[in-house]
Amino acid sequence: MSPSFTRPETIALHAGYRADPTTGAVAVPIYQTTSFQFRDTEHAENLFALKEFGNIYTRIMNPTTAVLEERITALEGGVGGLALASGQAATTFAIQNIAGVGDNIVSSTDLYGGTWNLFANTLKTMGIEVRFVDPADPQAFARATDDRTRAYYAETLPNPKLHAFPIREVAEIGNQIGVPLIVDNTAAPIICKPLQHGAHIVMYSTTKYIGGHGTSIGGLLVDGGTFDWEKHAERFPMLNQPDPSYHGAIWTQAVKPLGPIAYIIKARVTLLRDLGAAMSPFNAFLFIQGVESLPLRMERHCANAAAVAQYLNKHSAVTKVIHPSLWEGEERRRADAYLSGGYGGLVGFELAGGREAGRRFIDALELFYHVANIGDARSLAIHPATTTHSQLSPEDQLATGVTEGYVRLSIGIEHVDDIIADLEQALAKAAG
Numbered sequence: 001m002s003p004s005f006t007r008p009e010t011i012a013l014h015a016g017y018r019a020d021p022t023t024g025a026v027a028v029p030i031y032q033t034t035s036f037q038f039r040d041t042e043h044a045e046n047l048f049a050l051k052e053f054g055n056i057y058t059r060i061m062n063p064t065t066a067v068l069e070e071r072i073t074a075l076e077g078g079v080g081g082l083a084l085a086s087g088q089a090a091t092t093f094a095i096q097n098i099a100g101v102g103d104n105i106v107s108s109t110d111l112y113g114g115t116w117n118l119f120a121n122t123l124k125t126m127g128i129e130v131r132f133v134d135p136a137d138p139q140a141f142a143r144a145t146d147d148r149t150r151a152y153y154a155e156t157l158p159n160p161k162l163h164a165f166p167i168r169e170v171a172e173i174g175n176q177i178g179v180p181l182i183v184d185n186t187a188a189p190i191i192c193k194p195l196q197h198g199a200h201i202v203m204y205s206t207t208k209y210i211g212g213h214g215t216s217i218g219g220l221l222v223d224g225g226t227f228d229w230e231k232h233a234e235r236f237p238m239l240n241q242p243d244p245s246y247h248g249a250i251w252t253q254a255v256k257p258l259g260p261i262a263y264i265i266k267a268r269v270t271l272l273r274d275l276g277a278a279m280s281p282f283n284a285f286l287f288i289q290g291v292e293s294l295p296l297r298m299e300r301h302c303a304n305a306a307a308v309a310q311y312l313n314k315h316s317a318v319t320k321v322i323h324p325s326l327w328e329g330e331e332r333r334r335a336d337a338y339l340s341g342g343y344g345g346l347v348g349f350e351l352a353g354g355r356e357a358g359r360r361f362i363d364a365l366e367l368f369y370h371v372a373n374i375g376d377a378r379s380l381a382i383h384p385a386t387t388t389h390s391q392l393s394p395e396d397q398l399a400t401g402v403t404e405g406y407v408r409l410s411i412g413i414e415h416v417d418d419i420i421a422d423l424e425q426a427l428a429k430a431a432g
């Protein structure tokens with residue numbers, strides 16, 4: 001990559017695509033096609049045998065989707081990416097790619113509610129145990145590990161607590177024991193590069209900041225290429241033993257000449273082939289539009305959220321404000337170590353009037369949308385205890401940091417004066 005392509009603002013606009021070779025189109029074309037014509041039988045045979053890379057069928061790869069994959073991989077500094085139909089599909093694939101019946105993973109307790117459900121219930125039905133540990137103590141990951149542990153999993157900036165995850169500390173434990181760290185960086189694109197801090201795989205719900213306009217559901221995995229799957233061959237039989245679903249290919253050997261991409265290639269050519277959770281080319285196009293302005297939007301999200309946190313912190317009806325700019329001690333050290341250029345666009349707070357005041361506040365909002373989403377260019381608000389986290393037991397809700405009176409704000413890129421004016425009038429109404 002040329003030196004002019006090293007900065008996120010430039011990568012977001014140029015990586016993975018320059019101009020369409022056929023038409024010269026500068027915007028990435030939407031290749032809305034299911035299948036691709038082979039040049040001849042030898043070409044077809046080579047593609048299927050992975051002797052040559054190329055398009056076969058859009059369930060497995062597509063040129064529009066490939067631009068999105070390359071662009072985000074370049075932003076993260078990884079070796080390969082895989083776009084999927086949703087963030088949930090990306091998390092599921094990230095684990096199923098290396099874990100099966102009888103295996104386990106160790107996960108942070110601080111998770112999106114949907115991921116918690118996937119881990120606590122659905123993966124269990126697939127024979128994969130998830131051991132939850134408190135990320136405040138990185139050594140808890142080591143203590144929960146045994147010889148069937150296949151991955152560590154965490155979110156960079158999990159809401160509602162908004163405590164930055166100790167990526168380097170846990171990645172180093174993983175390097176010693178031979179367990180890769182998978183990080184969900186959905187809430188912190190651009191401001192955190194998990195691979196640079198030692199994480200091995202990055203996962204995104206592109207539905208949020210990457211799309212940025214609330215139009216499409218999508219997910220993405222980026223392989224850092226830094227985990228030595230061969231060295232830990234006993235722990236990772238799926239990557240080191242012949243795969244009966246692909247003419248007995250041993251993934252760490254089969255793609256070695258192409259680079260350290262065994263993990264991400266296997267996910268594409270076996271899991272995506274078999275489970276089919278592909279991103280549509282049209283959604284990939286919309287995500288590419290989002291990526292182009294992502295660095296700029298993140299700057300504004302972060303600046304607005306920090307101003308809102310300051311405002312709420314001084315308000316008499318607010319008992320607690322949750323935002324990394326307000327942390328002290330170890331939490332502040334971690335926020336500063338892992339986030340740069342801002343502390344993200346999410347802000348939480350608790351109202352003195354508890355659950356009822358929370359409801360009145362949400363109903364009084366005029367600019368903010370009341371939706372189950374984050375990362376939109378528009379400002380959003382929700383009451384997690386009765387919505388996103390309602391399927392969790394009260395104990396599990398508390399373990400993830402959701403209290404009765406907690407309100408979550410996803411601060412948009414509107415003018416900050418208008419955002420604060422809406423909060424001001426809604427807080428006045430909430431106080432009754």
Ligand code: PLP
Pocket residue numbers: 086087088089112114115155184186187204205206207217218219373374
């Ligand atoms: N990870 C995080 C942090 C999320 O907030 C979400 C969705 O809210 C997901 C994963 C799941 O993503 P999706 O809704 O795209 O399946």
